[in-house]
Amino acid sequence: MSSLFPIEQLGHCSSALTEQMQITLPKAIVDCQLLPQCPELALYLLDANYPQHELDYDTMMRLMNEPSYWAFCWASGQVLARYIIDNPAWVAGKRVLDFGCGSGVAAIAAAKAGASHVVACDIDPVAQLATRHNAELNNVELEISGDFFTYRGGIDIILVADVLYDKQNLPLLSAFAERAPAVLLADSRVRNLSVPPYIKRQTIESSTIPDLDESQEFNQVNIYSAEYGC
Numbered sequence: 001m002s003s004l005f006p007i008e009q010l011g012h013c014s015s016a017l018t019e020q021m022q023i024t025l026p027k028a029i030v031d032c033q034l035l036p037q038c039p040e041l042a043l044y045l046l047d048a049n050y051p052q053h054e055l056d057y058d059t060m061m062r063l064m065n066e067p068s069y070w071a072f073c074w075a076s077g078q079v080l081a082r083y084i085i086d087n088p089a090w091v092a093g094k095r096v097l098d099f100g101c102g103s104g105v106a107a108i109a110a111a112k113a114g115a116s117h118v119v120a121c122d123i124d125p126v127a128q129l130a131t132r133h134n135a136e137l138n139n140v141e142l143e144i145s146g147d148f149f150t151y152r153g154g155i156d157i158i159l160v161a162d163v164l165y166d167k168q169n170l171p172l173l174s175a176f177a178e179r180a181p182a183v184l185l186a187d188s189r190v191r192n193l194s195v196p197p198y199i200k201r202q203t204i205e206s207s208t209i210p211d212l213d214e215s216q217e218f219n220q221v222n223i224y225s226a227e228y229g230c
Contacts, residue, residue, distance in 0.1 A: 004039045004040045009032050009042065009137070010032050010033065010034055010042060011031055011032060011033075012031060012032045013029055013030065013031045013032075014030050014031065014032070014044040014133055016129065016133065017030040017044050017071075017126075017129070017130055017133060018030045018031075020068075020126050020129070021046060021068060021071055024066065024068060025046075025050055027050070028046055028047065028050045029046075029047040029049075029050070030044050030045065030046055030047065030071060031044065031045070031047050032044055032137060033045045033047075033073075033209060033210075035073060035078055035081070035105070035209065036078075036209070037078050037079070037081075037082050037206060038078060038081050038082050038085065038105075038109070040085060040109075040112060041081060041105065041108060041109065041112070041138055042137060042138065043073055043103050043104075043105060043134050043137070043209075044103075044130060044133050044134055044137065045071055045072060045073055045103065045209055045210065046068070046071040046072060046210055047210070048209075048210035048211065050210070068126065069102045069103075069124070069127065070102050070103050070122075070124065070126060070127035070130040070131070071103075071130070072102075072103070072208050072209065072210065072212070073103055073105055073208065073209040074102070074161065074162055074188075074208050075188050075206040075207050075208050075218065075219055075221050076161040076162040076186040076187055076188050076206075076221045077102060077103065077105045077106055077161045077162070077186070078105065078206050078209065079161075079186050079204045079206045079221040079223065080105075080106045080109070080159060080161045080184070080186035080221075080223070081105045081106050081108070081109035082109075082204070083184070083186070083201075083202065083204070083223050084106065084109040084110055084113050084159070084184070085109050085112065085113055088113035088114055090113075090157060090182075090184055090225075091110040091113050091114065091115040091157060092113060092114035092115065093114060093115070093116050094115055094116060094156035094157055095115070095116060095117045095118075095119075095153070095154050095155055095156045095157075096110040096115040096117070096118045096119070096155070096156065096157055096158075096159060097118075097119040097121055097145075097148070097151070097155045097157075097158050097159070097179075097180070098110065098118065098119065098120045098121060098158075098159045099121055099148055099158055099159065099160045099163065099172075099176070100121070100122055100160065100161070100162075100163050101120040101121055101122045101127065101131055102122060102127055102130075102131075102161075103127070103130055103131065103134055104120045104127075104130065104131030104134045104135060104142065105134070106159045106161055106186075107119070107120035107131065107135075107142050107159070108134060108135060108138050108140055108142070110159065111135075111138075111140035111141065111142060112138070112140060117143065117153075118140075118141075118142050118143065119142070119143045119144075119145050119151065119153065119155070120135075120142045120143070120144055120145070121144075121145040121146070121147070121148050121151065122146070123146055123147065125146070128144050128146060131144060132144060148175075148179075149175070155179050155180040156180060156181065156182065157180055157181075157182040157183065157184060158176050158179065158180045158182070158183045158184070159183075159184050159185075160172075160176070160183060160184070160185040160186070160187075161185070161186045161187070162186070162187055162188060162189070163187075164185075164187050164189060164190045164193070165187075165189045170195075173195055173198075173226075176226075177226070177228055180228075181227065181228045181229065182225070182226065182227045182228070183198075183224075183225065183226040184223070184224075184225050185198070185223070185224045185225070185226070186221050186222070186223050186224075187221065187222055187224070188218045188219070188220060188221045188222070189218065190222065190224075191222065193222070193224050197226050197227060197228065198224045198225065198226045199224065199225060199226075200222055200223070200224055201223040201224065201225050202222075202223045203220055203221065203222050203223070204220075204221050204223065205219050205220055205221070206219060206221050207219050
């Protein structure tokens with residue numbers, strides 16, 4: 001798939017995000033990378049050559065205890081972005097909220113697909129910073145929010161990627177239903193979401209960027225939708 005993103009920007013380093021990443025990984029670099037399945041988009045992500053084979057115990061523990069989700073484009077995020085771009089009617093002209101936005105990839109895709117207003121929501125301040133940088137990189141405007149539960153703006157559809165890995169997060173589905181008439185959800189951990197009115201739309205193969213060599217089963221991303229008619 002050929003690139004639709006201005007190629008001259010690829011590889012450019014983000015000093016602000018690299019500085020944040022090096023708190024955990026001293027030799028890491030965060031640079032501009034094209035998304036293989038979404039050539040319309042690029043993100044500031046952890047460079048694939050980060051020194052993963054040189055990590056000592058303390059560094060590994062910091063990575064586990066304070067994971068930098070924003071520094072990766074997870075398979076579900078890339079698939080959700082691709083689905084939105086291919087099916088813009090889900091977001092075109094609508095008020096969209098991207099829950100747990102991480103790098104902001106789904107929010108950026110929604111803005112590119114014609115959403116009237118997009119809120120990128122994440123409790124991690126560095127994810128908020130990364131999303132701002134990524135929005136500027138892709139020439140879109142986003143509103144940044146740190147707390148879904150205190151956000152009071154109108155929402156027509158909520159976008160969600162990879163939040164159901166923990167069953168304790170299932171009550172979020174009820175919270176989404178209370179805030180918006182529609183939800184579009186991508187998840188690589190949930191094979192069959194048997195929660196009405198969710199239906200499975202599609203299964204798409206993908207992988208995390210940079211590649212974490214995850215189990216093949218986690219490269220199968222399911223797209224679910226819920227519409228409440230309210």
